[in-house]
Amino acid sequence: MCPAPSSLVHFPAPESAQSDRPHASLWGFADSEFVVESDAIVLRSSRYANGGRPLTQFAPFVKHAVGVAFDPNDRHEFVTPKVPPALQCADLVAELRAILGEQRCTQEDAVRLRHGHGHHLEEVYEVLYGALKRVPDVVVYPENADEIAQLLEIAQRHRAQLIPFGGGTSVSMALHCIASERAIVSVDLARMNRILWLDPETQTACIQAGAVGRVIEQQLQEAGYTLGHEPDSIEFSTLGGWIATNASGMKKNRYGNIEDIVLDLSVVTPRGEVERLSAQPRTSHGIDVRRLLFGSEGLLGVITEAVVRVHKRPEVQHYGSLVFPTWQAGLSFMRQLSTRQTVPASVRLVDNLQFQFGRALKPQSGSVWAAKLQKLYVSKIKGIDLSQLVACTLVYEGHADEQAALKRQVEQLAKQYGGFGAGDAAGKDGYNLTFGIAYIRDFLLRYWTMGDSFETAVPWDKVNDVISAVRSAVVEAHAEQKLLGHPFVTSRVSQIYTSGCCVYFYIGFHYKAVTDPLAAFKHIEHAARVAILEAGGALSHHHGVGKLRAPYLNHIKGATAQSWMRDIASKLDPEGIFLTGNQGLSDEPSAGPRAKTSS
């Protein structure tokens, strides 16, 4: 490893970022939860806006959304977690304990369970209703790359497999364990969670892979810096997870996606450590094997640390919001905005239903949007059909002069599409809504309503095709299965690029009286994914492939690209220590298509 730069900022070890909620498999912080109180839904939390006050519009919105009334007294209770027993691997565990000690090598059921899933609906449902079939046999907490190299060596001798674990927020089933006779060791990076140094001279920092986004950002902010990478999961996800998922942050227009942010990284592999020797601003150093780690989802090795670009804390941070009369007007604005050199740090456009969803999550008295819109109804938008209106939230970060100029330019552009400002507070609300929404999935599950989010990247000319294809597919798959009510389908444009955008969907439906709710969900989800692919969307913009989307790889990768993946993986990890099924790469000989090989 190269010596650290000279004039560095150092950081204390952060407190553990792990959640101590009673049911560790639910999303979020232990102190935050949606509950029903006196027949009204309340977000019990001192952490999020709107916490503690009755959200009287929420239950009516659920009925509007899925066509079945929300009944606070009709619960589908979670079962006591059933944890699949561990494989017999006493020798392995003894060797692991010899180097890590008992505390950092556990076979506790609750811990194994939490390490056996991410947060895709399918996994969470299986946990909450007792059907998860396989979890890791042992969970270890290494503290440095040397220990990980030793783990690998032990795993090799015992034919065990390793699954790196960061924040456990994967939504691609990348953490899902498939049936295997090989012991599975979950390698939790929670103890490798430090900012090792920050170099103010080059605005770079070296951060361990297990560091959690929220904690990184908090520590950097206190030192006067920001990383600026804000995926929706920032509260829990880790730097290593971001790289392994090829993540995207909400403020990528200002700070870049993860591949732009990471200058260099280290990874411990079956063939040794790919070390970080120096982190240059940009290089032409030949074939860059490190780039294989972006999107590697635990394949190839354990990412241990990375050097990232950081920025001085922005001189100004402004929020903004805009309202457009129709989806098409808003989308045209987004598209035109994408042709400009400079775009606000974050720009997101929600459809009418999602706009209503946001409003339903406000305590009635405190609804900034409602009050604001009340005024606007009178003054400006008489001609607008409120059932068509869409909203855009914006975040500006940077130097005062440039951001002020940018804001003027953006508002000027919005006018050309019939848009107008709807207040900065509404923008802030809209931006932060993401974090609260994440708790709703688990809450509604208990009231016979299931759903999830998924996303895609789409060329501009196919955005509406993809959205309507998804809507039709979901409605059709819902009808085919004779489910109650109607499905919830809503979308937003969450990122823009010159050639297209990221479209993010929420879907949901009422599942009471369904024999196999998970099968119903999977049927709908599959229909939606096929619709996306056939209408010209990507398999994923930022969630990855994992095991969930591996069956669709033939749609997006040709035979040679897939055989390259297999060849590279099997060459770099000949014993398949990390080949646990993500992206279709397992230690079993693949039956997939193979290109002609040399004779």
Place this chain on the structure above:
Amino acid sequence: MCPAPSSLVHFPAPESAQSDRPHASLWGFADSEFVVESDAIVLRSSRYANGGRPLTQFAPFVKHAVGVAFDPNDRHEFVTPKVPPALQCADLVAELRAILGEQRCTQEDAVRLRHGHGHHLEEVYEVLYGALKRVPDVVVYPENADEIAQLLEIAQRHRAQLIPFGGGTSVSMALHCIASERAIVSVDLARMNRILWLDPETQTACIQAGAVGRVIEQQLQEAGYTLGHEPDSIEFSTLGGWIATNASGMKKNRYGNIEDIVLDLSVVTPRGEVERLSAQPRTSHGIDVRRLLFGSEGLLGVITEAVVRVHKRPEVQHYGSLVFPTWQAGLSFMRQLSTRQTVPASVRLVDNLQFQFGRALKPQSGSVWAAKLQKLYVSKIKGIDLSQLVACTLVYEGHADEQAALKRQVEQLAKQYGGFGAGDAAGKDGYNLTFGIAYIRDFLLRYWTMGDSFETAVPWDKVNDVISAVRSAVVEAHAEQKLLGHPFVTSRVSQIYTSGCCVYFYIGFHYKAVTDPLAAFKHIEHAARVAILEAGGALSHHHGVGKLRAPYLNHIKGATAQSWMRDIASKLDPEGIFLTGNQGLSDEPSAGPRAKTSS
């Protein structure tokens, strides 16, 4: 291959972009050349600014630069090219001709010679003074991917090796042929030079790998678009070459480096074709093997086409120039500029010597800078030491409102560092100077003066260290060898990033009476490269590794990263068809360091 989008712009096949200059190994267009006329140096060209008029300051500048007077009557004449004979490979050639015809499969000496080198000084010197030892045995011109696949199959049967050839502008000796008993086939992409389509809806275009930058840009501009990728070699280099070199363009702040521009690509490999299935704005599709092609320098396969981001022709294009009292002031300005969200499309800072160099290349009467400075001397810069002054050239491209605001912000920032505007015309001159300068190396060679350029990426805090280390190393290596006069060393910052910048150097010296001029040059160049690496610079920012910089790979890549490269290359190309020595990858078993492999 995926179907092309629906509403496309189509382009005619461009005329051949190949140069027909008598001595094809010299840089540039046949109609442009520096010559001596009536004892003054003249750029004989109707193509470039300053063409045709005596550059009376140039000869005096050469003396100033290398410490030996320029003598127009003392020439080191080029020899008649000696072309190494082709290996016996009649069967191979017969098979190639059977599919390509005679015209597209040649063994002509002049053609083989031109395909056996790029434009590094070492190669060019060997060509011009008759010492090149190995060139391809046959040159082929395929017209599509199928033909390339057939070439591969033939090569495989005959144990021949393939070297893809684009514009021939490599400066890393990537095209240099090393001694081998295997026949070498140069695969010239000149006939795969079309823009296949442009999709206005998504602002993307599909372009064949052999298309030349200048022609791409001209065709796009005529259709109302721009690619915006402008490496110094744009007049001759190709899209495929840019990808293979991981190139950077002068306007990367607006349009990105090549890895940002290319959304997808196709490559014909020994294991089949990695096809382009769809080009999405951004994806998280797991391990992205296509990324291995960036910087692949002809390893792995032949890049055949790519889908790239294009942009509407900018509403405005402004040039600008700034003058700063000292290098340190200019550098501080550049560094501060890098912290902002928006930076002009191009910003380059030249040191005082390079500023003088630029002035020496103006016909006296027409010097915009001189006239401008004349005025400034009086009005503004009385206090400035003209031997310390540095200059910055800027290019702004984009929407009128945002670029006008940006220009104001940049000029405001410059003031804080004692900088002031020195005129837009000077900015344009400075930007375009690059293209004329490229001819000087070959011109001066004939007058006993040799030199070349090289570049590096450097963290901000090491920029001055790297520059002074290079200067010291070159001066010392020059002195050690008891060369005449003194060496020329000048640098510019040609790209900025948040963490550092690209520093581009020119070096040169007088070599008359030196026994082995090339050895002297290599000694100096080696000293400079070691100085860069030891002072914390990169091996290359955008020129690549090739064969020239392969010996330094241990400085920048650890043992495992290097063994990954070897393993991947040997797995994907087991017969070493493309392993012709770049990045140390050849078909011979490597003696390099290997990581511990699994038992």
